[in-house]
Amino acid sequence: MLRLLVTGGAGFIGANFIHYVMAHTDLQVVVLDKLTYAGHESSLAGLPTDRFRFVKGDICDAELVDSLVAGVDAVVHYAAESHNDNSLADPLPFLQTNIMGTYVLLDAVRKHGKRFHHISTDEVYGELALDEPQRFTEHTPYNPSSPYSSTKAGSDLLVRAWVRSFGVEATISNCSNNYGPFQHVEKFIPRQITNIIDGVRPRLYGSGENVRDWIHADDHSSAVLRILERGVPGETYLIGADGERNNKDVIEAILVGMGQPADAYDHVTDRPGHDLRYAIDSSRLRTELGWAPSHADFAVGLAGTIAWYRDNEDWWRGQKSAAEAKYSSAGEQVQHGASGQASGAAATGQVISGQVG
Numbered sequence: 001m002l003r004l005l006v007t008g009g010a011g012f013i014g015a016n017f018i019h020y021v022m023a024h025t026d027l028q029v030v031v032l033d034k035l036t037y038a039g040h041e042s043s044l045a046g047l048p049t050d051r052f053r054f055v056k057g058d059i060c061d062a063e064l065v066d067s068l069v070a071g072v073d074a075v076v077h078y079a080a081e082s083h084n085d086n087s088l089a090d091p092l093p094f095l096q097t098n099i100m101g102t103y104v105l106l107d108a109v110r111k112h113g114k115r116f117h118h119i120s121t122d123e124v125y126g127e128l129a130l131d132e133p134q135r136f137t138e139h140t141p142y143n144p145s146s147p148y149s150s151t152k153a154g155s156d157l158l159v160r161a162w163v164r165s166f167g168v169e170a171t172i173s174n175c176s177n178n179y180g181p182f183q184h185v186e187k188f189i190p191r192q193i194t195n196i197i198d199g200v201r202p203r204l205y206g207s208g209e210n211v212r213d214w215i216h217a218d219d220h221s222s223a224v225l226r227i228l229e230r231g232v233p234g235e236t237y238l239i240g241a242d243g244e245r246n247n248k249d250v251i252e253a254i255l256v257g258m259g260q261p262a263d264a265y266d267h268v269t270d271r272p273g274h275d276l277r278y279a280i281d282s283s284r285l286r287t288e289l290g291w292a293p294s295h296a297d298f299a300v301g302l303a304g305t306i307a308w309y310r311d312n313e314d315w316w317r318g319q320k321s322a323a324e325a326k327y328s329s330a331g332e333q334v335q336h337g338a339s340g341q342a343s344g345a346a347a348t349g350q351v352i353s354g355q356v357g
Contacts, residue, residue, distance in 0.1 A: 003028045003337040005040035007059050010035060010078030012183040013119070013175075013217050015043035017078065020221035022047055030067055033079065034058045037322070042315060047227065055183035058103035069108035074115035074228060077105055080155075082121075083186060084148050087271065091147035098151035099158070106162045107171070115227050116170040118159045122213065122238070123149035124174060129208060135281035137257030138176070140193045140234045141316045145273045156236075163234045169230040173224060175239040176280045179301065180217035181308040185316050186323045188247070189302075192265075192311045194320055202255070208248030209278035215241040223282075226291045240280025241293035242254070253299065257306050 004021070008014040021027055028051045035056055057064045059079050069075060079101060081087065093112030101158060102118070109116040125136045142157075144150040162168040166192045183190045192202040223239040231237060245253075250319030252262040285291050286288040295301040309316065 003030070003074075004071040005030045005032060005075045007032050007067050007075070007077045007101075008039070010039035010041055010043055010054070011078060011082075012038070012187075013178050013220055013336075014039075014078035015182045016178075016180060016217035016223040017076065017118060017224060018044060018047065018052070020218060021225065022051065024222075027051070029053070030055060030068060030072060031061065031066070032057055037319070038083070038184045038186075040182070040315070040319075043134050060096060060104055060173055062104050064103050066108045066111065067323050069114055070112050071107070072114065073317065074117070075105060075109055076117045076119070076224065078119045081341065082117075082148060083324050084123075084146050085186075085271065087146055087148035087151075089223060091151075094147050098148075098272060100156050102155040105201070106168060106170075110162060110166050110168050114169075114244075114356065115228070115233075116159070116168060117224065117231070118156065118170060118172045119224065120156050120174045121149065121152050122176050122240075122273060122278045122280055123275065124153040126280075128277040128279055130277050132209060135240075135279040137281045138284060139240055145275055152198075160234075169233040171233060172226050174280075175220050175223075175229055175276055176213035176241070176243065176278060178217050178220050179214055180219045180305055181312070182202050182217075182313065184323070185320050189254065189305065190252065190309060190316065191323075192251055193258070193306055194206040194316060196255065196258045196260060197310065197313070198320070201300040202251055202265040202269045204251050204265055204280055205268060205274060207267070208251065209246050209276075210248045210274060211279070212250075213238065213240050213280045213300055214245060214250070215242035215293065216301045219295050220292040222294065223285060223291050226289050227285070230289045237285045237289070238280050238282050239285060240282040240285050241296060242282075242299055244277075245298065253302060254306065257299075257303055 009018050010033035028052045032055050081097045087094045123140050124144050125140045126145055142153045144153045159170050163170050179189045185191050185194050195202050219241050229239050251265055256262050
């Protein structure tokens, strides 16, 4: 395997994967990305031109996809619409990209006999209770709760069907919540970091007890590469780093890590259908493929992420104003008295979407 096509490679986890591959392998990479609001070609700046090529385009463009797949050895499919709040406001782009786009790619890899790895999410499994020890495994039934997670579940099932019906050499990975560099400021961790940089009190959905299983994007990247190299076609692998934390603890860790009081945030009305808990059992990946995370200390990874956003304001500043303007139009209200009084922009009823999926 010498040449990869990576879809969505200008997005958050896709870009981190590209940087990881460039640093740890000799592979040549072609990135296909539509450059929607969440994709930034600047996330790929400085990569070696003899091993890297960028193509702007849509995974729903069958002719373009076919031509690119024909020239590579394997496809890693990151491209997706992925923001839960956006899927509640307008599900159609999620159906188009996550379902139809995946179909187009599967049709091309089937035609040309190429290896395919599909990136998915733990959100396809629904939620776990806060007080139970269970984690998601490869055998957990699907139970998606939003248009986003439903379309990701649908794309997973398409991959499984193409493996069984047409013999496509494909694997699937379902990963927990990523954090690290290059993540759009609409997402939970970068939104809080950039708000604090701007002197704006962070905002938290509901009580903040919802639990997510955090993994650094570099660890996700190393796991995907391991699956691509050693994974068994037709199989699914769950990627996680034992990083369970509730949203309240995360926002307080960010505040303390940036020199602020731990309670300097506001609670806001919870999002409809907000899943309670995600937790990944990645033992199959670890035992069968010999993978282990390198960023097991969340505090260290979070400190590095905070430093990256402090040092790369030029990367996120333009998207910040656009994201906050969109949130302001949605009308969610700060819950006064939940964690200090509303202040500044929050007191005006400015929206606070963009929380954890």
